[in-house]
Amino acid sequence: MRNMTGEALLSVRDLTAGYGAIQILWDVSLDVFPGEIVCVVGANGAGKSTLLNTLLGMIPAWSGSIAFAGADITRLPGPKRVAMGMGFAPEGRHLFYGLTVEDNLLMGAYQRPSDASVREDLDYVYSMFESVFRHKDRLAGNLSGGEQQMCAIGRALMARPKLLVIDELSLGLAPVIVDDLIRILSALREERGISILLVEQDVQVALDLSDRGYVVESGRVTLEDTSENLGCNGHVKAAYLGIV
Numbered sequence: 001m002r003n004m005t006g007e008a009l010l011s012v013r014d015l016t017a018g019y020g021a022i023q024i025l026w027d028v029s030l031d032v033f034p035g036e037i038v039c040v041v042g043a044n045g046a047g048k049s050t051l052l053n054t055l056l057g058m059i060p061a062w063s064g065s066i067a068f069a070g071a072d073i074t075r076l077p078g079p080k081r082v083a084m085g086m087g088f089a090p091e092g093r094h095l096f097y098g099l100t101v102e103d104n105l106l107m108g109a110y111q112r113p114s115d116a117s118v119r120e121d122l123d124y125v126y127s128m129f130e131s132v133f134r135h136k137d138r139l140a141g142n143l144s145g146g147e148q149q150m151c152a153i154g155r156a157l158m159a160r161p162k163l164l165v166i167d168e169l170s171l172g173l174a175p176v177i178v179d180d181l182i183r184i185l186s187a188l189r190e191e192r193g194i195s196i197l198l199v200e201q202d203v204q205v206a207l208d209l210s211d212r213g214y215v216v217e218s219g220r221v222t223l224e225d226t227s228e229n230l231g232c233n234g235h236v237k238a239a240y241l242g243i244v
C-alpha cells in the first residue's frame with residue numbers, strides 16, 4: 001500500500017445518490033491515495049456503477065461530498081472533473097462504434113489543446129495496448145470485447161488522468177486478456193504514477209490487482225481493508241470467492 005499518510009487524491013464522504021425518489025447510495029465514504037489501486041466489489045445491483053457515475057458527475061450527488069486533488073467537486077459538471085484529471089472507462093465501454101479506434105482515442109483528448117503532446121500520448125497508448133495499435137484504423141464497433149475494453153481505457157488515458165476509474169474491468173473477457181489488462185494497469189501505475197479505482201465483478205482479480213478494497217452491499221460500504229486482508233475475510237471468502 002502506498003502513501004496512505006498523505007492527502008487523499010479522491011476523498012468521498014457520506015455520499016448519497018439515487019434515481020428519482022429511490023435512494024441507492026447510503027453514506028458512502030471512500031478514499032484513493034496517490035499511486036494506489038483501489039477496488040470496489042459487490043453483488044449485481046449493489047450500487048457500484050451508481051457510485052462511479054456519481055463520482056464522475058453523471059448522476060448528481062444528493063448529499064455528502066466528493067473532493068478530488070484538494071478541491072470540492074461535489075457539484076462540478078462531469079467534463080470539468082475529467083479536465084481536472086479523472087479518467088473514466090464506463091461499464092459497457094460506450095465507444096463511438098462508427099468511428100475508428102484512433103478517432104475514439106482522440107475523443108478522449110478533446111478538452112486538451114491538439115498539440116504534439118496528444119501525438120505523444122497516442123503513441124504511449126499504442127505502446128501499452130498492442131491490439132489497439134494493430135487496429136487503429138478499424139471501426140471500434142468491429143473490435144472484440146477485449147480490444148474494446150483496451151480502447152476504452154486508452155481513451156480515458158488520453159485525458160492524462162491522475163485517477164483512472166474503470167467500471168467492470170474484466171466483464172466478458174477471456175482470462176488471458178484479463179491477465180494482459182492487469183499487467184498493463186500495474187505498469188501504468190509504475191510508469192505514470194496513475195491511481196486507479198476499479199469496480200470488478202471477479203473478486204479474485206480485483207483483490208490481486210488492488211492495494212485496498214471496499215465491499216458495497218445494498219448501497220452501503222460494509223467492509224474496507226487491505227486487499228490482502230479482504231482475501232482472508234470469512235464473509236468475503238464465503239460471499240464473493242466461493243470458498244467455505
Ligand SMILES: Nc1ncnc2c1ncn2[C@@H]1O[C@H](COP(=O)(O)OP(=O)(O)OP(=O)(O)O)[C@@H](O)[C@H]1O
Nearest residue numbers: 019024042043044045046047048049050051091201
Ligand atoms: N438509470 C436507472 N434508473 C433507475 N434505477 C437504476 C438505474 N440504474 C441503476 N438502477 C438501480 O440501481 C441499483 C444499483 O444499480 P447499479 O447499476 O449501480 O449496480 P451495480 O452494483 O453496478 O450492478 P452490476 O454489478 O450488475 O453492474 C439497482 O437496483 C438498479 O436497478
Ligand SMILES: [Mg+2]
Nearest residue numbers: 048049050091
Ligand atoms: Mg455496474
